[in-house]
């Protein structure tokens with residue numbers, strides 16, 4: 001009776017201990033899977049919560065999911081190895097204990113279970129450390145954004161396709177370049193940085209990079225170096241001359257470009273300039289997208305710009321997640337030159353609108369009407385535009401804090417008039433507006449907001465009186 005109770009106890013103990021061991025193996029495997037999954041997601045740049053630094057652009061490189069399959073095979077192999085190791089330890093320690101203690105009871109099984117569990121935990125930790133070594137960016141990233149982990153995959157397909165493949169080591173460090181940190185470039189680059197991308201900046205005046213560097217951006221000392229170190233480089237430059245110089249000049253973007261890299265020029269230039277830059281970039285094997293923006297300083301800060309893009313469609317697709325960070329919408333318009341043309345038409349209309357609005361404000365005042373009431377009336381009617389409501393009140397106070405510098409508006413009118421002439425289109429209203437902006441420039445108002453064009457009208461009125 002006693003011996004049958006003992007043997008029942010032993011076999012019950014053995015069964016529960018085996019169960020306990022299996023449970024501990026399962027729970028260890030589950031937690032190691034979680035750890036492994038987390039590492040795997042990070043190694044493969046799969047979205048966990050907020051977007052990651054070092055976001056990659058597989059479409060640009062024509063990569064497939066080969067690396068993901070390799071990682072899966074590696075993971076499965078590791079699991080098989082762990083199971084084999086557990087079985088070996090279980091049988092070896094069981095045998096050793098039986099030999100040492102002369103009995104095989106439930107105590108032996110408990111010890112065996114604990115030993116197996118400990119070894120499994122150790123191998124999991126070692127595997128995790130090995131993965132960290134293979135993916136050097138993981139620990140830094142993990143430290144930075146652990147609080148942002150939500151384990152939710154991004155729904156947008158463009159984000160998903162940009163994050164589920166794993167490339168060779170050096171690509172893990174490539175990022176997004178940004179050249180030209182003026183009124184527009186600074187907030188645009190800042191938004192990319194805030195979104196978690198690795199941003200490398202350059203601006204002609206180095207001090208303009210300081211704020212972004214202090215917020216985590218990297219700095220390179222020439223446009224070519226930025227392009228060489230990044231997969232996609234953006235440029236937001238003043239005019240056609242600076243855009244060509246930065247793209248094609250000495251130490252320019254082209255010197256750092258090559259196959260698998262993309263250059264996105266978001267400056268407002270004419271189509272001929274864009275085509276010239278495109279040809280130079282493409283001669284290196286790189287891709288080119290022109291993407292001028294509609295929207296001023298505030299939309300740039302708020303990530304609400306409108307991109308008017310044209311050029312390499314594959315770059316458009318690859319860069320889309322970045323454009324979505326900086327803008328609220330984007331248009332793909334086909335061949336290089338179409339984005340520039342669309343932007344110039346829009347700004348030709350805007351320049352004329354502002355000139356006309358200025359005339360209206362001054363006329364209302366001359367007639368003894370309250371210009372503030374005029375602004376309110378306009379805001380409620382068919383010609384309502386945010387531009388009038390935003391700029392009207394400060395224009396009434398003769399204040400022109402630069403959001404869209406007047407010199408750039410005049411440049412856009414000049415380029416639009418040339419464009420109109422190239423297709424024999426009459427644009428007398430825009431031509432008259434252009435004269436007014438030229439006059440404003442001659443009064444030293446180039447760096448004021450373009451709403452300062454009203455001062456040119458005031459000066460004209462004063463001359464006539």
Ligand SMILES: NC(=O)C1=CN([C@@H]2O[C@H](COP(=O)(O)OP(=O)(O)OC[C@H]3O[C@@H](n4cnc5c(N)ncnc54)[C@H](OP(=O)(O)O)[C@@H]3O)[C@@H](O)[C@H]2O)C=CC1
Pocket residue numbers: 179180181182183184185203204205206208236237238239241242245246266267268269293294295296297403404405408409
């Ligand atoms: N402001 C706005 O509301 C909008 C502007 N745009 C367009 O965006 C572009 C930039 O505008 P914005 O940011 O306002 O202008 P800014 O004048 O504030 O910035 C211009 C940028 O171009 C750089 N730059 C100028 N000349 C050269 C040169 N010769 N070589 C190298 N870099 C140069 C400046 O460098 P640095 O300052 O470092 O010396 C600066 O980074 C323009 O084409 C403009 O028409 C488009 C939509 C809206």
Ligand SMILES: O=CC(=O)O
Pocket residue numbers: 293294295296347404
């Ligand atoms: O180019 C200027 C803008 O506001 O758009």
